[in-house]
Amino acid sequence: MLAFYVAILDTEEQKDKFTEIYTTYYGMMYQVARAITHDDKLAEDALHETCLELIEKIDSIRTDNAKQLAYYLRMVTRNRLHAQVGSPKCVIL
Numbered sequence: 291m292l293a294f295y296v297a298i299l300d301t302e303e304q305k306d307k308f309t310e311i312y313t314t315y316y317g318m319m320y321q322v323a324r325a326i327t328h329d330d331k332l333a334e335d336a337l338h339e340t341c342l343e344l345i346e347k348i349d350s351i352r353t354d355n356a357k358q359l360a361y362y363l364r365m366v367t368r369n370r371l372h373a374q375v376g377s378p379k380c381v382i383l
Contacts, residue, residue: 295341304348311344313337315360319367340370342343 292312297336299305319340323333343366353359 291338291341295345298345306357307351307353308345308348311351311359311363312341315363318360319363322364322367323371326368327375332371332375335373337372338366339374340367343370 292309295308295312296305299308316337318336320333323336323340324330327333327336343364351359351362
């Protein structure tokens with residue numbers, strides 16, 4: 291899927307930034323999505339939508355602070371899932 295997302299981006303800088311985010315944080319984002327949905331397919335669908343949202347915002351995403359970036363990616367993933375499937379009663383992250 292990474293190749294699909296990278297093909298959407300315009301500049302090498304955008305492609306490099308997205309590739310770094312994807313390869314470093316995809317596993318964490320998947321764990322967040324899976325913890326909320328308890329379903330592999332729903333988690334994958336939500337991550338696809340999340341990646342498309344990140345592509346739209348790629349120029350404004352800062353990667354210089356890993357802790358803040360990880361927090362931001364967790365929130366984007368969680369919010370995308372809540373928009374897709376509704377708020378769960380209990381989520382342990």
